[in-house]
Amino acid sequence: MKCDVLIIGGGVLGFSSAYHMKRRKPDDKIVLIDRLGGPGQGNTAKSEGAFRNVFTSKTNYLLADSTIDAFTHFQQDLGYDLKLDHIGYLWLFSDEQHRRLRPVLDSMAGLGVELRFFDEELSRMIPGLVTEFTGEEAEILGLEPVDVAMQGVKCGSIDADSLVRCYERMFLEAEGEVVYGAEAKRLILEPEEELGIPGEPFVWQNVAVKGAETSKGEIRAGTTVVATGVWSERLLDPIGIDAMMRPKKRHIFVFKDPRLRSLFEVKGLNELGVLPLTVLPKSGVYLKAEVSEGSIWVGCADNLGRRFGLEDDPQPEEGYYTEGIYHVLVEYLPFFKDVRPVNMWAGQYAINGFDGIPVVAPTPGMIYVGAASGSGIMKSDALGRIAAALYVGEEEAELYGGRRFRVADLGVRSRRVEREEFII
C-alpha cells in the first residue's frame, strides 16, 4: 500500500494528528493504523480522563488551554458528547507548601491561568475533610495539614474514549482511512535516492523513513507519523532516534460506595456539587468524582521507586492501594475506611524526564509526536495541529481559537520550552 501519510498509533495523539493533517490536506491519502481493534485502546483507555490548564510552563499552558477550548467546541458546537464535566482541579497545600510554591503560583497567574484560593471555609465545602493532624500515626505518615486550597477553574473531567472516537469520526468523515489490527513491526529506513546496490543504506547516503512494515504488509508513505506513546521506543530505537521518554506505570482505583456520598455533596467548587480532581498535600495522592458513573477515581503520582520500563499490559497492584495510598487517603477523608476498590487498572505514562513537555519532532520522512508525560490527552488538539503544521511546512501552527505556536519549539534541535514545574 502507498499513501501520502501513514500514522502509526490510534490513540488520541495519533487521531488528532490524522484529523488535522487531513483537514489541512483534504486530497492527500492519509492512513492511520493501530495494532488493536479500535480507537484509543492503548494507554488512552487507561487515562484518568482529566484536563487542566494549570501549568507553570507557558508552552504547556498554551497547548492545554487551547485544547480545552477545542473540546468545548466539539461538544457544544459540533454535538459530540465528550462527557465534559467542568469540575475543576483542587490542590490542597499546607502553609509551608504554599509558601514554597508561591513563586510558581504567581507565575501561573501571570500566564492567565484562572485560580481561586480557599482556606478555612474548605472543611465546610468538602464535608468530612480532615485538615489538621496530631498523634503518632500522622507523624509516621508525615502528613501535611490542609491550610490552603487552590482551584484551577478551567479544568475538569473528560471521557478519553469519547474524545478519541470524536477524532476518529471527524477523520473518517473527511475520508481519512483507518486500518485496525495492523501492527507496525519496523520503520522502513532507506536512502533518499536508492541505487539498488545490496547493503544500502550506506553511511554516505542520506536516509529517510519511507513507511513501515506491518502485520498486514508493507505500507509506503511520504511521511510517517509515529504516535505510539510508550511503544514509540520499539519503532524508534532500531533506527537510532531517541523517543525522549521512558514508560512508567500509573494506577487508577475506582470506588462506588454509599459511604463516599459526601464527595457528591460538595459546595461552592463547581456547579455539579461534586469533588473536583483533588490533589492531597501528601505523596501525590489524587481523586476525582466521576459524575457519569457516580464513582470516585483515586490515583497516585509515584515517582522515585516506581520503575521505568515498557509493559504491553501493565497490571494493577491492589497492594499499592491497600498498603500505600489507603493509609494517606483515609487520614484526609476518613469515610474511605474499609472501602475497597470495585475496579482498578494500570496504564503507562511516557515521561519526558528532561522538561516534562511533549515532543513533536521531524526526522527525514517522519514526524514523532509523543513524550507527553501523562498529559497528552489534554493537549491533544494542539499537538495534532502542530504535527499538521510540520507536515504542510509551516513555521507556526494555529491553535484552536487562533493563538499561534512556533512549531520548532516542540522539536529537539531548536527546542525552546520552559521546564514544567507542576507535574502530577
Place this chain on the structure above:
Amino acid sequence: MKCDVLIIGGGVLGFSSAYHMKRRKPDDKIVLIDRLGGPGQGNTAKSEGAFRNVFTSKTNYLLADSTIDAFTHFQQDLGYDLKLDHIGYLWLFSDEQHRRLRPVLDSMAGLGVELRFFDEELSRMIPGLVTEFTGEEAEILGLEPVDVAMQGVKCGSIDADSLVRCYERMFLEAEGEVVYGAEAKRLILEPEEELGIPGEPFVWQNVAVKGAETSKGEIRAGTTVVATGVWSERLLDPIGIDAMMRPKKRHIFVFKDPRLRSLFEVKGLNELGVLPLTVLPKSGVYLKAEVSEGSIWVGCADNLGRRFGLEDDPQPEEGYYTEGIYHVLVEYLPFFKDVRPVNMWAGQYAINGFDGIPVVAPTPGMIYVGAASGSGIMKSDALGRIAAALYVGEEEAELYGGRRFRVADLGVRSRRVEREEFII
C-alpha cells in the same frame, strides 16, 4: 560493608569522581567498585582517545577546557605519562558548509576557543589530500569539496587507559579503596526512616538510595555514585530514575601501512608533523594519527540508522568500513586504496539526545554522573569536581585552574545549559 561513598563504575568518570571526593573529604571511607578486573575496561577502553575544547556550548567548553588543563598538569607537573599529543583537531568544510556554520564558529571564537583557518595551502600541508571532485562516483557519493579547514589548537590525543590509571593511582594514594570484580546488581532504595514493616518502602515514605547489592555482597553507603556509563539504565530504570541517555555503538578501525606514511609527514599543523584528528566534510568520517604506535585510527559518527540499545560487548562490523567509510575515505585520501584495517573494535556512546551535555544530578542518597554523549573523557576532571562539590554540598564547583561552575546547571531539575551544536 559500610562506607561513606560507594562509587559504582571504574571508568574515567567514576575514578575522577572518586579521586575528587576523596581529595575534598580525605577522612571519609570512599569505595569504588567495578564488575571488571581493572580500571577503565568498559567503554573507556574503547575510546578514540581524543580531546578538544571546540564546543559551541559554553558549558561544554568550560568542562573540556579546564579538563585539558588538568591533563597537562598531571603529565607535566605530576609526572603521569598520559601520552598527551597536541596534534590538534581539523575540520574540513566546503564553502557552503562553512557559510552555514559561520554563526556557530563565530560563537565559539567568542567563547575563547582558539581556532585557525586554512584554505588553499591545505593540499600542500596534507600531502595527497584531494579537495575537488568531479565525475559520477563523486556525485553518487555526494562528496563535498574541501575549501576551508578549521583547526582547533587546544586539542589532541590522550591515552584513555593511562588517564584512568592516573586517577586510580591518585585515588589509591589518597587511601581510597577499590574493589574489582564486584558487579552492582541493584541499588538499595529504602525509606529514609525505616519502620521495620513488611512491604516498605510505602508510597507515603520518603526514600533514598542507601548503597547497592553487589556480586560480592551488600555495600551500604551514605552516598552512592552511579558512574556506569551506558550501563546506568540497568541500575536506574528499576528505581525509576531516567539515565538521560541512550547507548549507541561507535567503531574504531586501525591502520598501519607504509602507504599511509604521508599522514605522518604533515606540515604546519602541529609540532609533531602528523595528521590532526581530522573530520572529513562528508558522513562524519574522521581519522587521527596515533603517534605512540605509528598508526591511523578511523571512525565515523553514524547517527540516523544506527540503533540505540545497550550491548555488553558490542562487536565491530568490518563491512561498516569496507562498504561504508572506505568509499568516502578513499576519495579524500586515495592512498587508503585497498589498505585493510589491522585492528578494529566497537564501544558505545551514552548519548543525551536532548542537549548533548553531561548530567551530574542528585537524588536522595545518590549522585548520577553520566550521559556524556561520547565526550566524557575530555570532560572527566571537571565532572569529577562537580560530583565532589555536590557531595560536600557546595553550590559552585571549582574547576581546575580556578574557574567556577554552578553545580545545579548540570542537574535535571534546574538544568541550565546550551544545546551543543558541535557533536562529532
